[in-house]
Amino acid sequence: MANGTRKDSPFELWAEGEGIPVVRGYAVEDLLAVPVETWKRKEGKGAIIILQGGQGFNAAYVCEIPPAATLTPQRHLFEEQIYVLKGKGETEFWSDGGRRQSAAWQRGSVMATPLNVWHQHRNTGSEPARYVAVINAPIVFNVFRNPDFVFNTAFSFTDRYNGEADYFDPEGKRDEEIGVGTDRPVWKVSLIPDAYASNLGETPMGTGMSIVQLNLARNSMAGHIAELEVGTYKKAHRHNPGAHIVWLSGRGYTFLWNEQGERMRIDWKPGSLISPPENCYHQHFNTSPEPARHVALRRGLPHVGRRYKPWLDVKQGGDQIEYEDEELDVRAIYEEELRKAGLQCRMPAVARK
Numbered sequence: 353m354a355n356g357t358r359k360d361s362p363f364e365l366w367a368e369g370e371g372i373p374v375v376r377g378y379a380v381e382d383l384l385a386v387p388v389e390t391w392k393r394k395e396g397k398g399a400i401i402i403l404q405g406g407q408g409f410n411a412a413y414v415c416e417i418p419p420a421a422t423l424t425p426q427r428h429l430f431e432e433q434i435y436v437l438k439g440k441g442e443t444e445f446w447s448d449g450g451r452r453q454s455a456a457w458q459r460g461s462v463m464a465t466p467l468n469v470w471h472q473h474r475n476t477g478s479e480p481a482r483y484v485a486v487i488n489a490p491i492v493f494n495v496f497r498n499p500d501f502v503f504n505t506a507f508s509f510t511d512r513y514n515g516e517a518d519y520f521d522p523e524g525k526r527d528e529e530i531g532v533g534t535d536r537p538v539w540k541v542s543l544i545p546d547a548y549a550s551n552l553g554e555t556p557m558g559t560g561m562s563i564v565q566l567n568l569a570r571n572s573m574a575g576h577i578a579e580l581e582v583g584t585y586k587k588a589h590r591h592n593p594g595a596h597i598v599w600l601s602g603r604g605y606t607f608l609w610n611e612q613g614e615r616m617r618i619d620w621k622p623g624s625l626i627s628p629p630e631n632c633y634h635q636h637f638n639t640s641p642e643p644a645r646h647v648a649l650r651r652g653l654p655h656v657g658r659r660y661k662p663w664l665d666v667k668q669g670g671d672q673i674e675y676e677d678e679e680l681d682v683r684a685i686y687e688e689e690l691r692k693a694g695l696q697c698r699m700p701a702v703a704r705k
């Protein structure tokens with residue numbers, strides 16, 4: 353049994369005891385349509401999402417905040433990275449004895465609450481607001497096995513947040529370092545007000561893909577925003593577990609070669625969530641007449657264990673399959689999908705050896 357399907361881990365026992373739905377699988381078709389129920393811990397509504405690709409590192413949840421409602425203040429010893437699916441609101445942040453700051457958000461915002469800092473979300477709109485959060489709670493629960501410790505420990509990680517007035521400045525520290533395996537900068541921010549509007553740069557990475565890397569709230573988790581141009585698809589690749597991809601725009605499908613080596617097709621649209629398990633190749637295809645953008649909320653580079661190189665040809669020791677090496681029917685299926693949609697294929701011709 354794969355790690356992601358264990359239901360007796362301390363994290364999963366906690367999740368099952370929260371009194372809200374627990375959603376499982378490789379993907380969620382529509383995060384906006386996931387049924388949510390009253391979540392006493394937050395005084396909002398929620399559902400926990402434990403996907404196959406989380407594998408004891410990351411999980412997710414959706415939370416819905418009723419119009420004009422304010423959730424219960426929370427702090428916790430796991431990291432949390434949020435993408436706002438609909439609505440608008442604001443979040444107050446504070447450390448024990450510290451000054452309160454607030455950050456406004458809306459549909460399309462990406463945000464992280466600093467580790468163990470108090471935070472309180474408020475819906476400032478007239479419609480329900482809904483966000484998805486990707487959390488590394490499984491690691492923390494499975495080590496400490498005590499929810500009271502996870503949610504009620506008074507410790508300030510001042511190396512992460514020390515009341516800095518510009519902490520939630522969306523324009524701050526965007527070019528602090530260059531990401532591994534790419535010449536792209538890492539945006540070291542805590543809030544991206546609108547991931548739909550983020551400029552991902554002029555030069556695609558590979559065919560049709562533009563990407564910026566994210567390091568939110570000085571987390572050990574990481575992320576990126578990426579976009580596939582019309583008529584293009586990404587090379588198949590594999591990497592460490594825990595990545596959760598939320599589609600913002602466009603439509604398409606993903607091939608996922610699962611733990612048994614079976615090729616699964618997962619169709620996606622705005623609001624879909626996919627989490628590929630470790631070592632499982634996956635490949636994203638845009639079949640819509642508009643660019644397809646996603647936000648990935650995921651682990652950072654592991655300090656131990658296998659270090660994948662999903663940007664490097666597998667023939668050179670990496671974890672990416674070049675177009676000329678992919679399965680014979682991959683290109684043909686994509687071209688047929690585009691033909692059905694009345695779109696031109698913009699992929700370069702491949703010369704098979």
Ligand SMILES: [Fe+2]
Binds near residue numbers: 590595628634
């Ligand atoms: Fe990936």
